[in-house]
Amino acid sequence: MHWxxxxxxxxxxxxxxxxVGLFMVLMMRKIGARLQRRIGPPLLQPLYDIVKLFGKHxxxxxxxxxxxxxxxxxxxxxxxxxxxxxxxxxxxxEKGGMITLLYLTMIxxxxxxxxxGQCANPNGSIGISRALTAMLAYDIPFVIxxxxxxxxxxxxxxxxxxxxxQAGGIETWGATQMPLLALAGLFALQGMLGxxxxxxxxxxxxxxxxxxxxxxxxxxxGLFVMQCFQLYTASVLYVTLxxxxxxxxxxxxxxxxxxLVLPISVAFLFPRYRTEDVLTMLxxxxxxxxxxxxxxxxx
Amino acid sequence: MQQFPVKVEQPSANKPTGGNIFSRVFDELTTFCRSxxxxxxxxxxxxxxxELPPAMTSRFDMERxxxxxxxxxxxxxxxxxxxxxxxxxxxxxxxxxxxxxSPKYVIGxxxxxxxxxxxxxxxxxxxKLNDYMPVDxxxxxxxxxxxxxxxxxxxxxxxxxxxEANGWQDYYRRYDYYLGxxxxxxxxxxxxxxxxxxxxxxxxxxxxxxxxxxxxxxQQHQKPLEALEMRLGLTDRQEKGS
Numbered sequence: 001m002h003w004x005x006x007x008x009x010x011x012x013x014x015x016x017x018x019x020v021g022l023f024m025v026l027m028m029r030k031i032g033a034r035l036q037r038r039i040g041p042p043l044l045q046p047l048y049d050i051v052k053l054f055g056k057h058x059x060x061x062x063x064x065x066x067x068x069x070x071x072x073x074x075x076x077x078x079x080x081x082x083x084x085x086x087x088x089x090x091x092x093x094e095k096g097g098m099i100t101l102l103y104l105t106m107i108x109x110x111x112x113x114x115x116x117g118q119c120a121n122p123n124g125s126i127g128i129s130r131a132l133t134a135m136l137a138y139d140i141p142f143v144i145x146x147x148x149x150x151x152x153x154x155x156x157x158x159x160x161x162x163x164x165x166q167a168g169g170i171e172t173w174g175a176t177q178m179p180l181l182a183l184a185g186l187f188a189l190q191g192m193l194g195x196x197x198x199x200x201x202x203x204x205x206x207x208x209x210x211x212x213x214x215x216x217x218x219x220x221x222g223l224f225v226m227q228c229f230q231l232y233t234a235s236v237l238y239v240t241l242x243x244x245x246x247x248x249x250x251x252x253x254x255x256x257x258x259x260l261v262l263p264i265s266v267a268f269l270f271p272r273y274r275t276e277d278v279l280t281m282l283x284x285x286x287x288x289x290x291x292x293x294x295x296x297x298x299x
Numbered sequence: 300m301q302q303f304p305v306k307v308e309q310p311s312a313n314k315p316t317g318g319n320i321f322s323r324v325f326d327e328l329t330t331f332c333r334s335x336x337x338x339x340x341x342x343x344x345x346x347x348x349x350e351l352p353p354a355m356t357s358r359f360d361m362e363r364x365x366x367x368x369x370x371x372x373x374x375x376x377x378x379x380x381x382x383x384x385x386x387x388x389x390x391x392x393x394x395x396x397x398x399x400x401s402p403k404y405v406i407g408x409x410x411x412x413x414x415x416x417x418x419x420x421x422x423x424x425x426x427k428l429n430d431y432m433p434v435d436x437x438x439x440x441x442x443x444x445x446x447x448x449x450x451x452x453x454x455x456x457x458x459x460x461x462x463e464a465n466g467w468q469d470y471y472r473r474y475d476y477y478l479g480x481x482x483x484x485x486x487x488x489x490x491x492x493x494x495x496x497x498x499x500x501x502x503x504x505x506x507x508x509x510x511x512x513x514x515x516x517x518q519q520h521q522k523p524l525e526a527l528e529m530r531l532g533l534t535d536r537q538e539k540g541s
Binding site: 029033036037038039040041042045047048049051052055056057058059060204205208209212213214215216217220 | 328329331332333335336356357360362363365369370371373374376399400401402502
């Protein structure tokens with residue numbers, strides 16, 4: 001591949017992800033509003049929020065690591081986008097693969113932990129310790145799912161995974177071939193999105209939004225940008241592993257948005273578990289489902 | 300009747316007039332987004348708080364105007380004081396206000412924030428919120444209905460879009476006035492963790508009324524802030540108690 005083409009793809013992929021992510025945030029807020037019988041925010045509300053936060057006069061920084069943590073949180077996802085194949089653009093997906101992606105999706109939480117640590121706010125510290133525990137909880141089923149998918153397709157290359165699924169239509173999709181793993185993946189997706197019932201680390205009324213408590217201005221703006229990437233990464237990863245990726249942009253976007261509807265609806269209908277219950281829940285049911293799925297894949 | 304000094308803002312002095320067209324377009328965009336995205340920190344001290352849940356939830360739905368509740372002063376744009384502020388809570392309100400990021404707006408809801416309302420004769424409440432911090436908008440009533448709250452918020456949005464909601468600048472320009480009222484209530488040794496005078500210089504809002512007799516008193520009593528001691532484990536008192 002020509003280097004200019006690669007450069008264009010590496011620039012375009014995160015940019016597209018951000019724009020799609022903005023609409024995913026909008027969809028999330030709209031679904032929440034509709035479930036509560038409200039009208040919900042206008043079309044460009046996520047963008048207004050981000051521009052306003054970056055345009056604040058006061059930017060309270062608590063030190064170098066505070067700023068660096070936010071850069072890591074956004075940067076981890078920006079790097080992850082270049083590894084996720086989208087229709088027409090593969091970026092460096094062929095060289096990266098699932099294992100690299102798995103590592104990159106952990107970087108934002110660790111970056112956030114660094115940044116929040118520098119703020120020295122007790123609510124933030126409690127929040128981030130819960131967030132890392134939740135990460136530990138959903139990573140076990142997530143790793144099992146990734147391993148199962150890699151075993152089934154015989155490769156960790158996401159481009160190959162997509163090509164194999166698209167070769168035979170719906171019968172060769174990951175979700176049809178490995179329904180148990182797809183179900184376990186949904187649990188991990190809910191954890192990755194950090195939504196209820198696995199949302200105890202934010203808990204606005206208890207610990208004042210936990211990790212976000214000291215974030216104002218551009219720092220909160222950075223986290224809003226991160227949320228766009230987070231929704232995009234989680235849904236596109238699920239589409240790539242289980243729903244055959246995207247043949248073209250229409251089906252790709254339709255699948256990505258549809259995947260998010262279930263976790264978001266669950267999030268707005270259910271309260272949150274305590275941290276130990278999150279661990280028990282995520283280490284029990286999705287792990288059992290995932291291991292059963294592994295047995296079927298192996299046999 | 301006592302006359303309270305009212306300072307009229309000159310809008311031309313506040314609007315940043317950038318030389319090139321891009322910076323002006325960007326300023327316009329930021330101002331528009333500021334008016335369309337407001338995060339509220341509600342300090343619910345009194346009965347007015349009960350009118351906010353209907354204003355936020357399905358019947359009146361603030362979120363369609365881009366207004367959503369936030370829980371930390373760092374994240375918020377609007378400080379919403381709903382009802383009377385006693386002398387003790389006023390201290391917390393001022394600490395909260397000074398921690399918020401500029402541009403910030405204060406809304407006083409209910410008669411109690413306007414003139415003390417039904418607590419006018421109380422020894423323990425602060426009567427006029429405007430004496431202690433610049434209030435951008437009052438929503439009068441006892442209590443104002445959610446329609447009135449939404450109407451007030453829309454008015455604030457219009458003011459922000461027009462670049463007229465500059466109460467936060469007034470706090471820096473006339474810090475001595477506000478500090479004087481705070482000292483009258485809390486005593487001479489009152490100080491907050493925020494260095495407002497340094498901030499006013501930072502924002503280029505340092506004026507003739509920033510310093511005065513009251514800030515001189517503050518500087519006389521001011522103790523430098525010390526970081527909290529970081530310690531793991533129980534303190535002596537907790538150990539004795541257990």
